[in-house]
Amino acid sequence: MTVEEIIKxxxxxxxxxxxxxxxxxxxxxxxxxxxxxxxxxxxxxxxGIVEDTIGVAPVGCSVLAYEFMNIDMxxxxxGRAPAVATGISRLWPKKVVFTYQGDGDLAAIGxxxxxxxxxxxxxxxxxxxxxxxxxMTGGQMAPTTLQGMTSSTxxxxxxxxxxxxxxxxxxxxxxxxxxxxVSRHAVHTPGNVRKAKKxxxxxxxxxxxxxxxxxxxxxxxxxxxxxxxxxxxxxxMVDNMFPFYPLGDIKVDGKLVEK
Amino acid sequence: xxxxxxxxxxxxxxxxxxxxxxxxxxxxxxxxxSEVIEYLMAEKPHERTGMVVLQAESEVAAINMVYxxxxxxxxxATSSSSPGISLKQEGISYMAGAELPGVILNVVRGGxxxxxxxxxxxxxxxxxxxxxxGDYKLLVLAPASAQEMFDFAGLGMELAFKYxxxxxxxxxxxxxxxxxxxxxxxxxxxxxxxxxxxxYGHWATVGRTGGRERNIIxxxxxxxxxxxxxxxxxLSKYKQMEAEEVRFEEFNTEDxxxxxxxxxxxxxxxxxxxxxxxxxxxxxGLLRPITLFPYPKKKINELASQVxxxxxxxxxQGQMVEDVMLAVEGKAxxxxxxxxxxxxxxxxxxxNALEQKIIGG
Numbered sequence: 001m002t003v004e005e006i007i008k009x010x011x012x013x014x015x016x017x018x019x020x021x022x023x024x025x026x027x028x029x030x031x032x033x034x035x036x037x038x039x040x041x042x043x044x045x046x047x048g049i050v051e052d053t054i055g056v057a058p059v060g061c062s063v064l065a066y067e068f069m070n071i072d073m074x075x076x077x078x079g080r081a082p083a084v085a086t087g088i089s090r091l092w093p094k095k096v097v098f099t100y101q102g103d104g105d106l107a108a109i110g111x112x113x114x115x116x117x118x119x120x121x122x123x124x125x126x127x128x129x130x131x132x133x134x135x136m137t138g139g140q141m142a143p144t145t146l147q148g149m150t151s152s153t154x155x156x157x158x159x160x161x162x163x164x165x166x167x168x169x170x171x172x173x174x175x176x177x178x179x180x181x182v183s184r185h186a187v188h189t190p191g192n193v194r195k196a197k198k199x200x201x202x203x204x205x206x207x208x209x210x211x212x213x214x215x216x217x218x219x220x221x222x223x224x225x226x227x228x229x230x231x232x233x234x235x236x237m238v239d240n241m242f243p244f245y246p247l248g249d250i251k252v253d254g255k256l257v258e259k
Numbered sequence: 260x261x262x263x264x265x266x267x268x269x270x271x272x273x274x275x276x277x278x279x280x281x282x283x284x285x286x287x288x289x290x291x292x293s294e295v296i297e298y299l300m301a302e303k304p305h306e307r308t309g310m311v312v313l314q315a316e317s318e319v320a321a322i323n324m325v326y327x328x329x330x331x332x333x334x335x336a337t338s339s340s341s342p343g344i345s346l347k348q349e350g351i352s353y354m355a356g357a358e359l360p361g362v363i364l365n366v367v368r369g370g371x372x373x374x375x376x377x378x379x380x381x382x383x384x385x386x387x388x389x390x391x392x393g394d395y396k397l398l399v400l401a402p403a404s405a406q407e408m409f410d411f412a413g414l415g416m417e418l419a420f421k422y423x424x425x426x427x428x429x430x431x432x433x434x435x436x437x438x439x440x441x442x443x444x445x446x447x448x449x450x451x452x453x454x455x456x457x458x459y460g461h462w463a464t465v466g467r468t469g470g471r472e473r474n475i476i477x478x479x480x481x482x483x484x485x486x487x488x489x490x491x492x493x494l495s496k497y498k499q500m501e502a503e504e505v506r507f508e509e510f511n512t513e514d515x516x517x518x519x520x521x522x523x524x525x526x527x528x529x530x531x532x533x534x535x536x537x538x539x540x541x542x543x544g545l546l547r548p549i550t551l552f553p554y555p556k557k558k559i560n561e562l563a564s565q566v567x568x569x570x571x572x573x574x575x576q577g578q579m580v581e582d583v584m585l586a587v588e589g590k591a592x593x594x595x596x597x598x599x600x601x602x603x604x605x606x607x608x609x610x611n612a613l614e615q616k617i618i619g620g
């Protein structure tokens with residue numbers, strides 16, 4: 001029986017969103033980026049906003065996000081995506097503008113652009129993939145690298161005395177009056193994928209309602225950079241990343257969530 | 260004649276943007292050009308035309324807001340002065356690579372580093388030879404009056420869209436700060452959303468409408484052969500600019516035995532120097548390049564056959580003089596005269612330099 005015959009018989013239970021292209025992903029097998037791309041595009045498709053959505057890709061592993069997301073997209077200079085998104089959103093206030101950025105892009109070189117876009121309350125969605133490492137350049141220490149975590153530029157583990165502390169950008173921007181919905185998720189299990197997608201949808205809805213800046217962090221694995229198998233990297237993420245970057249809502253409807 | 264107004268050069272640029280139907284301005288204060296954003300904020304262009312004005316957190320953010328807006332088919336501009344323009348170079352290189360239109364004003368002050376807030380023309384190399392990384396050119400307009408600060412806002416926008424390339428207006432602290440009368444042209448209407456879809460929908464990221472293929476704005480080409488092709492395509496645009504956009508102004512060149520070449524405020528001072536020299540019986544003319552890229556090479560080469568010597572006058576240690584020499588091709592003697600660090604040359608000094616470096620030298 002061919003795939004076409006199965007579909008003809010009404011057996012199809014799942015279909016790749018048309019807002020993902022057929023281009024082979026450039027991500028390492030086991031990486032969370034592909035899932036994060038897919039659920040973002042599913043949200044755009046399900047909300048029926050493809051004609052009004054403009055995405056901004058970063059520099060880093062997801063620099064080629066525009067090759068995979070089948071919507072109008074711009075590629076921004078390293079860290080500048082929130083400024084680029086500000087320009088689009090201010091000039092096309094009826095459009096839905098989102099950025100898709102990694103932690104090297106958003107939390108290091110783009111710290112100023114991120115904080116100020118959030119502080120102005122730009123009506124944009126920021127999807128922030130945090131894997132605690134610079135993946136594309138080969139696994140160097142990022143601002144988000146955990147204490148003691150090894151990387152190619154912290155080969156003996158991050159020594160906070162000499163290398164500084166990991167930065168919780170999401171908690172930081174939640175303090176700013178311009179942010180409305182700030183939430184941290186993961187995409188390593190079906191349950192987590194569903195929750196992350198729900199949060200992304202809420203973020204898009206809030207941006208359309210002009211509620212201010214929406215930031216969804218997705219804590220992800222980097223099996224290549226972490227030098228682990230995909231399975232092992234997800235286990236390591238649960239044991240080490242989640243305690244420092246706990247999942248859940250940080251700010252909802254403009255109010256910080258009591259912990 | 261249109262409406263007449265006494266304005267600073269910086270204010271004239273700001274008013275020029277509004278009247279040219281610009282959609283947005285993103286800037287950051289720096290002396291000596293802060294009047295641009297101050298004027299725009301005071302004028303409330305969002306009420307006059309719907310134009311967006313935003314003070315960014317840095318020059319870096321401002322040029323990237325320009326990138327985003329331009330990539331979405333909007334007519335956007337920024338302005339700064341030398342240290343701020345250095346910060347914008349990353350974004351300008353990305354704009355040139357991604358083929359984005361936009362207008363950038365540099366009201367030049369003395370450098371290097373933090374330098375001085377006084378006028379200078381020491382950013383010539385940065386403006387005309389690239390500025391940021393990679394093989395690219397900006398179309399560079401050099402205003403010499405408040406009127407041209409006004410006019411070039413609109414002209415710059417037009418050329419930026421004609422070539423889908425950033426246009427740099429290379430001004431200086433004299434032209435930005437001095438007040439002159441400006442004839443204000445009629446208000447142009449901003450393009451409607453539909454007009455933007457129709458005119459730029461084939462490349463701009465305005466949302467994937469009507470089931471068309473997606474539009475992508477990027478400067479990334481990972482395959483070497485594709486990158487080279489893209490570079491060749493950019494080069495073909497620069498060649499077209501050289502064929503179609505050379506602009507200059509001539510004064511007393513018909514009978515000239517000597518020639519001043521100067522742009523911007525140096526051209527204004529050289530005009531006076533030319534009169535003083537002629538009073539002394541020295542037949543000197545002036546060529547004022549209006550476009551610094553493309554440079555009026557052909558015209559200077561022609562004049563080099565006619566004159567005995569050329570003095571390039573610039574508030575730098577000798578940057579434009581290299582382009583003059585390249586254009587002259589050894590046909591006439593060429594020398595540079597200028598002051599740096601914010602010191603402005605006087606007409607007498609220019610005449611003396613002509614006598615010593617060219618006539619007697």
